[in-house]
Amino acid sequence: MEGDTPTPLSVALVSMPWPIVNRPSLQLATLKSYVEEKSTRKVDCFHPYLHLAKAIGIDTYARIARSGWAGEALFAPLLFPEMKSQANQLFRQSFARKDPAIGDFEELVEQVEKSVSLWLAATDIASYHLLGLSVCFFQLLPSLYLAAKIKEKHPFLPIVFGGSSCAGKVGASLFESFPQIDYLISGEGEEALLHLCRHLAGHEKSLQRNILSRQPLVKPDTQIPRVNLNDLPYPNFSPYFQEIRKLFANQIFIPMLPLEFSRGCWWNRCSFCNLNLQWPDYRFKSGDRMLAETVYLAKTHACLQFAFADNALPPQEADRFFTSIAATGMDFDFFAEMRVISAQPQLELYSRGGLRTVQIGIEALSSSLLSRMSKGTTVMDNIAAMKLADSCSMHLEGNLIIEFPGTTTEEIAETLTNLDFVLPFAPLQAAAFFLGYGAPICESPKNFSIQAIRPHSKNKKLFPEKILRGLTLINNSYLGDRMRQRKLWQPVAEKLSAFQHFHKERKNKAKHPLHYRDGTSFLIISQEQISGSVLLHRLRGISREIYLFCAIPQRISEILRVFPTIAAPALDNFLNEMTGKRLMFREGSRILSLAIRYHHPYAKV
Numbered sequence: 001m002e003g004d005t006p007t008p009l010s011v012a013l014v015s016m017p018w019p020i021v022n023r024p025s026l027q028l029a030t031l032k033s034y035v036e037e038k039s040t041r042k043v044d045c046f047h048p049y050l051h052l053a054k055a056i057g058i059d060t061y062a063r064i065a066r067s068g069w070a071g072e073a074l075f076a077p078l079l080f081p082e083m084k085s086q087a088n089q090l091f092r093q094s095f096a097r098k099d100p101a102i103g104d105f106e107e108l109v110e111q112v113e114k115s116v117s118l119w120l121a122a123t124d125i126a127s128y129h130l131l132g133l134s135v136c137f138f139q140l141l142p143s144l145y146l147a148a149k150i151k152e153k154h155p156f157l158p159i160v161f162g163g164s165s166c167a168g169k170v171g172a173s174l175f176e177s178f179p180q181i182d183y184l185i186s187g188e189g190e191e192a193l194l195h196l197c198r199h200l201a202g203h204e205k206s207l208q209r210n211i212l213s214r215q216p217l218v219k220p221d222t223q224i225p226r227v228n229l230n231d232l233p234y235p236n237f238s239p240y241f242q243e244i245r246k247l248f249a250n251q252i253f254i255p256m257l258p259l260e261f262s263r264g265c266w267w268n269r270c271s272f273c274n275l276n277l278q279w280p281d282y283r284f285k286s287g288d289r290m291l292a293e294t295v296y297l298a299k300t301h302a303c304l305q306f307a308f309a310d311n312a313l314p315p316q317e318a319d320r321f322f323t324s325i326a327a328t329g330m331d332f333d334f335f336a337e338m339r340v341i342s343a344q345p346q347l348e349l350y351s352r353g354g355l356r357t358v359q360i361g362i363e364a365l366s367s368s369l370l371s372r373m374s375k376g377t378t379v380m381d382n383i384a385a386m387k388l389a390d391s392c393s394m395h396l397e398g399n400l401i402i403e404f405p406g407t408t409t410e411e412i413a414e415t416l417t418n419l420d421f422v423l424p425f426a427p428l429q430a431a432a433f434f435l436g437y438g439a440p441i442c443e444s445p446k447n448f449s450i451q452a453i454r455p456h457s458k459n460k461k462l463f464p465e466k467i468l469r470g471l472t473l474i475n476n477s478y479l480g481d482r483m484r485q486r487k488l489w490q491p492v493a494e495k496l497s498a499f500q501h502f503h504k505e506r507k508n509k510a511k512h513p514l515h516y517r518d519g520t521s522f523l524i525i526s527q528e529q530i531s532g533s534v535l536l537h538r539l540r541g542i543s544r545e546i547y548l549f550c551a552i553p554q555r556i557s558e559i560l561r562v563f564p565t566i567a568a569p570a571l572d573n574f575l576n577e578m579t580g581k582r583l584m585f586r587e588g589s590r591i592l593s594l595a596i597r598y599h600h601p602y603a604k605v
């Protein structure tokens with residue numbers, strides 16, 4: 001632990017709207033525990049989003065937070081009064097059709113302003129020597145607004161920005177455009193924040209290269225060393241719990257705590273993805289460390305619901321983690337994002353450990369599109385993963401990227417055909433393509449029919465033109481085939497919403513829409529149609545055996561090897577019949593049975 005100034009330097013870290021109310025900021029909790037462990041500095045964390053949720057109501061807050069852009073729009077007129085009418089338009093658009101009764105824009109802007117003023121009045125800002133804002137998804141305008149308000153009263157209090165929305169050129173352009181930011185950390189925060197504290201306390205003359213500052217300092221060539229995730233102290237969520245108890249004293253709140261298993265992504269190749277800008281290298285904790293941290297947090301805060309903040313779980317360490325956590329006897333409920341998993345025993349293991357909800361990167365149901373997206377998966381992999389999640393009683397949250405630039409009519413036709421095979425599985429959500437700054441696609445735009453990169457039309461409704469011109473932002477738009485893509489993808493969007501409607505309205509949700517019961521010499525398959533009617537199919541003898549053999553994707557040559565009594569033409573006829581009825585899916589020489597085995601709704605997986 002280093003020496004300190006005569007007056008210890010204290011730091012305030014702030015997370016502005018719009019994170020989910022029942023989730024504390026992982027960034028704040030991680031930075032607090034790191035800086036306090038490595039120095040004698042005091043770090044206080046604040047979550048003004050809780051105050052705003054209390055002011056406008058938790059339900060209204062949640063609906064605005066879900067929409068993303070609407071939240072930014074509410075802060076735009078407070079920073080740029082001339083943008084009021086356009087921001088109002090964007091706010092309305094964000095709820096059009098889906099959520100018409102959200103409330104009056106101007107009244108909400110007033111409530112936002114009042115909530116921030118009350119929070120400022122109740123917080124002893126003058127007692128801090130540095131104030132940091134963690135800026136992640138849709139927290140940009142709220143953070144800029146708070147920083148500007150603080151500067152009005154405390155012009156000499158240094159303000160530092162950091163977080164996923166401040167990496168690389170994006171952060172540099174924010175720093176250039178907004179004088180309320182004194183320092184900006186690009187990339188990993190722990191060592192950088194510690195270093196900045198030392199600098200402000202007079203212990204360091206220079207600043208590392210990834211800390212932008214207004215002073216003309218000589219920047220050493222060395223980068224700030226990256227932390228070893230296994231050596232990090234556990235995140236400290238106590239300030240969030242204190243605020244929750246104070247603000248919602250009469251409500252029982254059992255938050256979902258964020259966990260961090262890894263930084264970056266072990267795949268890191270998807271052409272549309274810019275999620276790893278902040279983490280150029282991939283690192284992860286060991287399964288044992290993750291286990292100890294999770295059990296500690298669960299017992300300290302009496303919580304069992306956890307969400308991994310990772311872009312993709314680290315596969316081998318995740319195996320170790322879920323094996324050990326299952327042995328604790330605690331009824332955990334985890335959410336995680338991961339790449340497709342094709343091994344049933346692995347997903348069953350995760351399910352026994354408490355993984356209840358998974359977001360699997362499906363993205364497309366056309367093999368050529370998947371290859372242009374550099375997903376490293378095929379349609380067969382995706383459909384097998386969707387089936388597997390249902391078989392393990394896991395809730396799958398999967399997206400299909402629509403309006404992907406350069407999509408051909410053949411790829412749309414392939415997507416529509418393949419969608420019919422996934423009707424029985426958890427429905428996919430349409431995610432409209434956006435051009436993320438730093439995504440590989442930006443490096444070779446012409447390969448994707450992109451002629452020029454432009455500011456996103458929604459950002460034009462938030463920032464005055466002269467400011468927007470100088471900004472590099474995370475969300476962008478492009479000049480190319482956008483209108484054509486919108487038209488082409490319309491039938492896919494319609495089919496996806498029809499599928500969601502089917503799953504929402506099904507009467508007997510306890511039974512999977514496509515399941516089988518095994519009679520050991522025969523199978524009965526029950527297949528619910530989109531109309532609600534149910535078709536029954538019976539397979540006997542070798543047909544049953546082949547159907548069960550193809551519970552995971554199998555090559556036709558392998559089926560012929562395992563079942564030598566069946567001739568190739570007869571097998572082909574059988575498989576054609578099965579795929580024609582959408583009981584099996586075929587891609588090239590691989591085939592998969594789609595029905596999952598019936599489990600009683602109360603049976604444990």
Ligand code: SF4
Binds near residue numbers: 267270
């Ligand atoms: S989309 Fe997911 S899997 Fe692909 S590179 Fe990004 S984080 Fe990794």
